Amino acid sequence: MRLGYFTMPVHPLDRDYTTTLKEDRETIVLCDELGFYDAFVGEHLTDQAENITNSMLFQATLINSTKNIKLATGTTNLSHMHPVLIAAHAAMFDHLSEGRFILGISPGALRSDAEALGIIDEDRNKMFAEAIDVIIGIWEGESPYNIDLNNNRFKVSTSKTRYPEVGYGILPKPYQKPYPEIVGTVVAPFSKGVIAMGERDFHPLSANFLLPKWVATHWKNYSEGKSNANKKASISDWRIARTIFVADDDTTAKEYGKYNINSPYRFYYSQILKKLIRGNRQAVFKNHPEEPDDSITLDRVIEDLVICGTVDSVVEQILEFRETTGDFGELVYAGMDWVDEKLSKRSLQLMAEEVMPRVNTHIEPQEQSATG
Numbered sequence: 001m002r003l004g005y006f007t008m009p010v011h012p013l014d015r016d017y018t019t020t021l022k023e024d025r026e027t028i029v030l031c032d033e034l035g036f037y038d039a040f041v042g043e044h045l046t047d048q049a050e051n052i053t054n055s056m057l058f059q060a061t062l063i064n065s066t067k068n069i070k071l072a073t074g075t076t077n078l079s080h081m082h083p084v085l086i087a088a089h090a091a092m093f094d095h096l097s098e099g100r101f102i103l104g105i106s107p108g109a110l111r112s113d114a115e116a117l118g119i120i121d122e123d124r125n126k127m128f129a130e131a132i133d134v135i136i137g138i139w140e141g142e143s144p145y146n147i148d149l150n151n152n153r154f155k156v157s158t159s160k161t162r163y164p165e166v167g168y169g170i171l172p173k174p175y176q177k178p179y180p181e182i183v184g185t186v187v188a189p190f191s192k193g194v195i196a197m198g199e200r201d202f203h204p205l206s207a208n209f210l211l212p213k214w215v216a217t218h219w220k221n222y223s224e225g226k227s228n229a230n231k232k233a234s235i236s237d238w239r240i241a242r243t244i245f246v247a248d249d250d251t252t253a254k255e256y257g258k259y260n261i262n263s264p265y266r267f268y269y270s271q272i273l274k275k276l277i278r279g280n281r282q283a284v285f286k287n288h289p290e291e292p293d294d295s296i297t298l299d300r301v302i303e304d305l306v307i308c309g310t311v312d313s314v315v316e317q318i319l320e321f322r323e324t325t326g327d328f329g330e331l332v333y334a335g336m337d338w339v340d341e342k343l344s345k346r347s348l349q350l351m352a353e354e355v356m357p358r359v360n361t362h363i364e365p366q367e368q369s370a371t372g
Contacts, residue, residue, distance in 0.1 A: 001328070001363060003356045005031045005348075006040040006074055006208070006241050007335030008050045010268045015337070017051060023338050024052065025062060030345060032066035034352035037330065040074025040104055040183075040205070046112040049271055055104075056093055063097045070100045074205075075185055077108030079124040080117060083134040083154050087171060091139070094175040101176070104183045104205070105132060111279070130154055132182075132200075139179045143170040183239070188284065189214035191221060198225020198233060208241035208334040209272055210284055211304060212324040215240055219326055236329035242321070243268070243334045245308040246350040247343065256343055257308030264336040264344075265308075269301050311354045318359055327363075331356070 005028065011020045028039045039062075043055040052058050059071040071093075076086060094101045107128035114120040119127070130152040137147045137156070144159035158169030174180055182202040186194055187210070194204050204222050206215045219238060226233040245257035245265060257265050273296070276282045283289060285296045285304070307317045318331065333351055338344045 001356070001360055002037040002236075002330040003035070003352060004038045004040070004239060004330045004332040005036050005335060006042075006205070006332045008042040009052065009335060009337065010049050010271050011051060011337045012267060013048050020051060020337070021058075024058070024335075025065070027335055027338075027344075027348070028062055028069065028071075029065050030348055031352075032069040034348060036069055036333075036352060038070035038072050038102060040072040040102075040332070042074050043077060044110050044113055045080070046116050047110060056089055059101075060093060060096065063100070066100075068100075070102050071097060072102035072183065073104045074183075075104040075106035077113070078105055078131040078135075079108040079119060079122070079127040080113065083131040084138065084156055084171070086131070087135045087138040090135075090180065091172040091174045094180050095172070097175075099175045099180075101174075102181045102183055103179075104185065105202075106185055109187075109279075127153070136179070138171055139174060145171070186210075186218050190217045194218050194221040195225040195228070198222045198227075198231075199229045200225075201229070201231070203237040203239070205239040205241060205332065208243045208332070209269075209276075209301075209305060211287065212321050213287070214284065216325045219328070234329070235327050238328040239330040239332050240325060240328050241332035241334050242318075243306045244314060244318075244347070244351060245306065245336075245343075246311060246314050246347045246355055247308070248310065248346070248350075250310050250313065252343070253308045253310060253313070256340065257306050258302050262339055264339045265306050266298065266302060267339075268334075268336055269305065270298055273298055273301055311350055311358070314351075314355050315358045315362075318355070319362060322363075331359075 007024060009024050031039050041052055041055040041058055042050060043052050044050045045053050055073040056076060062071055090103050107124040111120060114124060131154065133149055133152060134147055134154045134156055138145060144162045145156050146159060147156040162169030183205050184197050184202050185207055186204045187207045197204050204218055206218050222238065223233040243265065245253060247253035256263055282293060282296055285301055307314055
């Protein structure tokens with residue numbers, strides 16, 4: 001099982017913008033040094049807490065500050081830009097990083113972003129589907145493209161201005177062939193979007209704020225999509241994000257990870273809970289659809305979703321989680337604000353150097369037995 005990193009990020013509103021951007025960069029540099037496989041970074045235009053406005057631009061600043069980690073958009077919001085821009089920028093990023101790039105995609109769910117862009121009344125899911133078809137069409141096609149897909153608002157051609165002798169009218173191709181890995185974040189139980197991911201050979205990343213029982217529904221749907229495309233689903237393609245804090249003693253772990261009023265984990269989930277309630281999406285925290293809304297409290301959400309403790313305890317909790325979900329290819333550690341820089345860095349170190357090796361030591365005999 002690989003170890004990845006994902007940050008939205010979520011910072012207190014009173015923190016200095018420049019400082020938090022430096023903090024987010026430093027965390028990914030540390031993840032690279034610790035051997036994390038990849039790092040996903042979210043983006044929003046109008047969220048003061050989740051303050052990275054363009055994940056591709058942010059990640060580009062890390063290309064020369066890291067050596068091995070794959071730099072991923074988490075996500076690029078496809079309703080925010082014309083797909084020609086995304087296709088061209090992503091291709092350039094792929095070359096600048098020499099293939100250390102993953103394109104994470106989503107429609108762009110934040111309504112205030114949509115309002116600011118003047119698309120609040122648009123069907124952003126439809127825009128998303130249209131945009132990805134055009135992006136793939138550009139990468140798989142050749143100039144002058146002449147992309148005019150049925151019922152798709154985005155028409156792409158350079159036929160009127162194409163001048164190949166001097167390079168006019170030719171969009172860049174990615175470094176990776178045929179194009180970078182494409183990952184979609186999954187935020188709903190029984191998501192039908194995961195079926196479409198399987199059909200298109202995009203890879204799912206299950207969100208960290210989903211209960212284990214709802215995460216488990218994603219693999220079945222992804223496998224169904226792969227089967228629809230006459231392909232077999234690979235466990236290695238499935239990423240699952242979890243909210244994790246590891247400390248050298250249990251008291252520190254529980255205080256910083258759950259109970260202290262200044263815990264970054266409490267702040268994180270207070271933000272997520274308020275946003276999902278306002279968007280009437282709090283059902284993701286329910287054990288069953290009929291459960292009353294008032295049963296969803298911050299304390300309960302934290303108890304259900306934060307894995308924290310010493311190395312031994314976190315290993316045990318991850319293996320217990322895996323018993324519910326089944327096997328998966330990558331555990332993605334959700335990043336938090338640095339309330340305590342030392343504890344935050346120590347948690348990442350313990351996760352990479354002690355927790356994951358022990359988890360994999362436990363998993364490997366099971367896999368050998370299953371295949372042997």
